[in-house]
Amino acid sequence: MRMLTSGAKTHRMCARFLAALLLLSCIFAVVAARAVGEDTGVGPPLALVPEAPPLPKPGPLSEPRLSTQVGFPTVLTNYVISPSTLRPARVALGQKLFFEPRLSGDGTVACATCHDPARAFTDGRPVSVGIHGRVGQRNAPTVLNALYNKMQFWDGRVYTLEQQAALPITNPFEMGSASIGDAVSRISGDKDYQTQFMQAFGRDVNEQDMLSAIAEYERTLASFDSPFDHFIAGDVNAINDSAKHGWELFNDKARCHLCHALTDDQPDATLFMDNDFHNIGIGILRHHVAPLAQQAERELAQGHLAGIDTAAITSEMAVLGRFLVTRKQSDIASFKTPGLRNVLVTGPYFHDGSMQTLWDVMDHYNKGDGITNPWLDKDMQPLALTEPEIDGVVAFLASLTSPQYKAIGDQEYARQLALSRVTRPQRDTARAFGPKPKQPEPPPF
Numbered sequence: 001m002r003m004l005t006s007g008a009k010t011h012r013m014c015a016r017f018l019a020a021l022l023l024l025s026c027i028f029a030v031v032a033a034r035a036v037g038e039d040t041g042v043g044p045p046l047a048l049v050p051e052a053p054p055l056p057k058p059g060p061l062s063e064p065r066l067s068t069q070v071g072f073p074t075v076l077t078n079y080v081i082s083p084s085t086l087r088p089a090r091v092a093l094g095q096k097l098f099f100e101p102r103l104s105g106d107g108t109v110a111c112a113t114c115h116d117p118a119r120a121f122t123d124g125r126p127v128s129v130g131i132h133g134r135v136g137q138r139n140a141p142t143v144l145n146a147l148y149n150k151m152q153f154w155d156g157r158v159y160t161l162e163q164q165a166a167l168p169i170t171n172p173f174e175m176g177s178a179s180i181g182d183a184v185s186r187i188s189g190d191k192d193y194q195t196q197f198m199q200a201f202g203r204d205v206n207e208q209d210m211l212s213a214i215a216e217y218e219r220t221l222a223s224f225d226s227p228f229d230h231f232i233a234g235d236v237n238a239i240n241d242s243a244k245h246g247w248e249l250f251n252d253k254a255r256c257h258l259c260h261a262l263t264d265d266q267p268d269a270t271l272f273m274d275n276d277f278h279n280i281g282i283g284i285l286r287h288h289v290a291p292l293a294q295q296a297e298r299e300l301a302q303g304h305l306a307g308i309d310t311a312a313i314t315s316e317m318a319v320l321g322r323f324l325v326t327r328k329q330s331d332i333a334s335f336k337t338p339g340l341r342n343v344l345v346t347g348p349y350f351h352d353g354s355m356q357t358l359w360d361v362m363d364h365y366n367k368g369d370g371i372t373n374p375w376l377d378k379d380m381q382p383l384a385l386t387e388p389e390i391d392g393v394v395a396f397l398a399s400l401t402s403p404q405y406k407a408i409g410d411q412e413y414a415r416q417l418a419l420s421r422v423t424r425p426q427r428d429t430a431r432a433f434g435p436k437p438k439q440p441e442p443p444p445f
């Protein structure tokens with residue numbers, strides 16, 4: 001009996017101990033899952049050992065694009081670069097450097113890690129993951145058509161592709177090299193690079209030519225030839241009726257052309273951006289922006305590029321957007337209008353990758369988000385778009401996919417469509433069809 005009791009007791013204790021363990025491990029799992037969820041949102045599963053994501057290999061999709069694509073803007077391209085001076089030796093060198101992990105501190109991360117040609121030069125994650133698995137604050141934009149950007153990055157902190165390329169190499173959350181010189185020193189002893197630099201620039205491996213070569217390669221990544229381009233060129237059957245209606249809505253009732261076009265009064269069928277910055281209410285509700293703006297004023301020297309770059313990728317101040325660069329209160333949480341080409345295959349969306357589908361994006365615009373956002377752009381307002389109209393704008397956006405990405409585009413369209421029929425976290429029909437709410441005044445600071 002005693003034995004039994006004590007046996008039973010031991011059993012009970014054991015069971016309790018196990019239950020406690022189980023509970024503990026459950027709590028741990030929940031906490032861990034939360035941490036992961038908060039850092040990366042819904043992305044691919046993270047590696048257990050913190051390390052950089054795998055490095056994509058070059059292939060047909062990383063090759064320079066042709067100027068014979070339907071819709072290729074010859075005049076504009078000649079204006080922003082001089083294609084006749086793009087030298088094949090420089091482009092080839094730049095392409096190789098784009099995939100070169102030795103430019104990173106521990107030899108594991110290259111530009112292509114986050115700008116994977118197979119994913120239209122993005123990483124498919126809400127926010128990027130760099131050296132030692134460090135999770136940044138911003139979504140990686142595509143490099144396709146970046147040659148046409150007047151300013152680079154979501155906050156436009158630099159103008160040229162050369163200036164741009166220097167920053168991720170030393171950013172501690174991206175490639176983490178101690179300096180550009182340090183990165184150069186890791187390839188300068190390589191015989192192949194010595195030959196290629198000599199052929200391309202007529203001198204030894206050096207910092208400036210390395211950045212020029214990368215930029216030169218990026219200038220060959222013009223991406224057009226989409227069904228929409230064929231439609232504009234006169235093939236009326238290139239896109240379906242829903243997409244055609246979507247294109248009309250884009251320039252009218254849906255008000256997209258107010259920002260995604262070079263001028264407000266003319267449809268722009270080329271790049272769908274305005275080289276400007278707007279606060280459209282992304283992420284602002286989740287952050288207390290006023291204290292962050294004060295922190296930026298205190299901690300960041302104005303105009304100090306490396307400081308801004310680090311803050312933008314590694315700190316919560318990322319949400320301040322263009323304000324980090326200009327320090328103008330009206331620029332708080334405003335971001336560069338991105339071009340919309342290949343947008344179907346460059347999700348998740350917005351500077352923080354916070355939206356999963358183009359239907360979520362449309363729901364955001366339809367309700368004219370930002371009720372409690374004093375800095376919201378005046379062009380944001382409820383749109384009263386019906387479901388078929390939303391489907392139409394999405395169909396139009398999907399028609400901007402270049403032929404290289406048709407297969408993954410079709411897959412992605414089906415995935416997003418299916419998701420949109422079961423979950424619409426951004427949808428608020430009452431607000432979409434209601435009056436524009438009164439905008440609060442900016443707080444004093």
Ligand code: HEC
Pocket residue numbers: 098109110111112113114115128129130131136138139140141142143146149151152153154155161164165166168169173174175214312313
């Ligand atoms: C760890 C991921 C990561 C690596 C590595 C990386 N990038 Fe990026 N890239 C990003 C993110 C995230 C942004 C947006 C950051 C921002 O706007 O603050 C970006 C922005 C850009 C832009 C600006 C595009 C636009 O529309 O404004 C270009 C061009 C670019 N990267 C090219 C490169 C090149 C070239 C390299 C290698 C030298 C590189 N990237 C390395 C993640 C990465």
Ligand code: HEC
Pocket residue numbers: 250254255256257258259260277278279280282335336337338340343346348349350351352358361362365377379380393
């Ligand atoms: C007031 C200016 C403005 C208007 C109007 C506007 N946009 Fe945008 N759009 C932006 C800005 C700015 C961003 C980036 C915002 C951010 O990430 O914080 C953006 C981002 C997007 C994105 C995400 C792209 C990406 O690569 O992540 C899509 C898609 C988009 N807009 C489509 C549309 C459509 C469709 C409409 C019309 C219904 C529209 N936009 C109306 C300024 C605007």
